[in-house]
Amino acid sequence: MxxxxxxHTKDCPGKDVLSAYFxxxxxxxxxxxxSVHLSGCSxxxxxxxxxxxxxxxxNDVPFSLDLVASKERTLNLIEAxxxxxxxxxxxxxxxxxxxxxxxxxxxxxxxxxxxxxxLIVWExxxxxxxxxxxxxxxxxxxxxxxxxxxEQLAEFLQNSNSTIEVTIRLPxxxxxxxxxxxxLLRETDYKRGK
Amino acid sequence: xxxxxxxxxxxxxxxxxxxxxxxxALKSLKDKALAVNVATRVLEKDQVTVWHTESxxxxxxxxxxxxxxxxxxxxxxxxxxxxMNADGTLLLVAQGEVYITSSPDGGVKxxxxxxxxxxxxxxxxxxxxxxxxFDADENVYTIEVEIxxxxxxxxxxxxxxxxxxxx
Numbered sequence: 001m002x003x004x005x006x007x008h009t010k011d012c013p014g015k016d017v018l019s020a021y022f023x024x025x026x027x028x029x030x031x032x033x034x035s036v037h038l039s040g041c042s043x044x045x046x047x048x049x050x051x052x053x054x055x056x057x058x059n060d061v062p063f064s065l066d067l068v069a070s071k072e073r074t075l076n077l078i079e080a081x082x083x084x085x086x087x088x089x090x091x092x093x094x095x096x097x098x099x100x101x102x103x104x105x106x107x108x109x110x111x112x113x114x115x116x117x118x119l120i121v122w123e124x125x126x127x128x129x130x131x132x133x134x135x136x137x138x139x140x141x142x143x144x145x146x147x148x149x150x151e152q153l154a155e156f157l158q159n160s161n162s163t164i165e166v167t168i169r170l171p172x173x174x175x176x177x178x179x180x181x182x183x184l185l186r187e188t189d190y191k192r193g194k
Numbered sequence: 195x196x197x198x199x200x201x202x203x204x205x206x207x208x209x210x211x212x213x214x215x216x217x218x219a220l221k222s223l224k225d226k227a228l229a230v231n232v233a234t235r236v237l238e239k240d241q242v243t244v245w246h247t248e249s250x251x252x253x254x255x256x257x258x259x260x261x262x263x264x265x266x267x268x269x270x271x272x273x274x275x276x277x278m279n280a281d282g283t284l285l286l287v288a289q290g291e292v293y294i295t296s297s298p299d300g301g302v303k304x305x306x307x308x309x310x311x312x313x314x315x316x317x318x319x320x321x322x323x324x325x326x327x328f329d330a331d332e333n334v335y336t337i338e339v340e341i342x343x344x345x346x347x348x349x350x351x352x353x354x355x356x357x358x359x360x361x
Contacts, residue, residue, distance in 0.1 A: 164257065166249045168234050170265030174335050177296055180325030184288045184309035187318035187340070 012044055013037060022051040227252055227346035228276050228284075230259045237336045244335070252346055258289075261339065263323070268337075269293040270323045276343045284313050284343055290323050316344040 013021070013034055020026050021034045038045050170176070229252050236245035251259045258273035270292050277285040292305040313319055321339040344352075 164251045164253050165260040165262060166232055166251060167262040167264070168247055168249070170263055170268065170337070171236060171245050172266050175296075176265055176268045176294065176324055176335060176337060178292065178294055178303070178305065178324050179334070179336070182288075182290050182292070182305070182307040182309065182324070183320075183322045183326055184286070184311050185320050185322075186311060186313065187320055190320050 008043055011037065012041060015047070018044060018047055019051060022048055022055075223254070224346065226254055226278070228254060228278065228343055229346045229349035230274060230276065231342040231344075231349075232259070232261060232274070233340040233342075234261075234263065235338045235340070237338055239334070250349075252349075263337065263339075267295045268324070270337070272321065272323060272339065274321075274341055282315060284315060286311055286313050286319055286341065286343060288319075288321050288341075290321070292323055294324070313343065316342065316348065318342045 017026070017030075017034065021031060024031075026034065038048065229250060232249045232251070234247050234249075235243050238244050253259050253276065255276060255278040258275040261270075261272040261274060263270040263272075270290065272291075273287075273289045275287045275289070277287065279285065287308065287310040289308045290306065292303075292307075294303050294305075295301065296303065309321075311319055319341045321341060322336065323339065324337050326336055326338075
């Protein structure tokens with residue numbers, strides 16, 4: 001025999017179970033168990049009646065569902081959010097992804113490496129001064145000296161104050177250093193010494 | 195009073211002189227004239243020539259050919275004097291003065307030297323006014339002045355030979 005209960009106990013089914021029972025969604029065995037419980041529990045019965053009242057009220061409310069308009073609003077909302085997201089991404093340049101073909105990446109890499117190698121080789125080259133070859137060969141005569149006798153010739157030679165001078169401008173680079181005592185060597189001795 | 199000659203004017207001239215004595219005197223001078231060929235080079239490591247210039251002057255025995263080499267940090271004055279002996283050999287005397295600035299403060303150093311070496315006519319002599327570095331490091335450059343003294347008559351023959359060869 002069941003005694004009527006006036007408070008919920010741990011044996012009372014929960015709201016979800018009662019709701020499922022009300023909707024007839026429980027399996028037959030569970031339906032029987034809940035039915036047995038309801039026969040002896042006035043609180044659960046009241047709750048079940050509350051479900052019935054709620055359903056009745058919902059059914060009484062005039063409900064018109066405009067699916068087409070709702071769909072339109074939803075799509076518009078999604079589109080608006082998408083546009084906003086794209087705009088936000090466009091502002092951040094560093095977030096943009098750019099597609100570069102692999103051969104292009106490889107070619108750029110090779111070019112970069114070649115440039116670095118060329119710079120290294122160029123730096124390792126000994127610095128040379130600018131090549132120059134200046135031939136300052138004094139032309140050999142003729143000179144016209146108008147003398148009529150030996151006395152005039154001797155006088156001309158004695159009064160002549162010219163010097164035999166060769167002036168050579170050395171290259172501006174490199175800077176020269178004194179490496180030791182000046183030397184005067186026969187070419188043969190110098191080559192033998194080397 | 196120091197007597198200065200102008201042999202180069204005489205030796206190579208087609209002078210308009212009159213009289214056999216003048217001609218014989220000129221011939222005598224011409225026979226004693228010497229040609230001084232000077233080739234100046236700047237060498238870098240491994241004796242590679244990076245700069246080169248040549249000059250040729252005519253002088254007589256005992257008269258110096260003055261050589262002036264001027265660079266940004268160096269000034270070299272050299273007097274090259276050939277002395278011809280009776281046997282035809284030469285004594286070459288090189289008197290050099292070097293002014294060089296090698297320090298950052300711009301101080302100038304001065305060196306002077308006098309060297310002599312007996313040579314045969316046409317034998318080349320090399321003068322190193324700043325010394326010579328046989329095992330030069332990189333960026334060390336040597337100034338080399340190659341001097342060749344030979345009788346002027348041989349110089350003329352050599353030139354004529356070149357001219358004939360080029361024809």
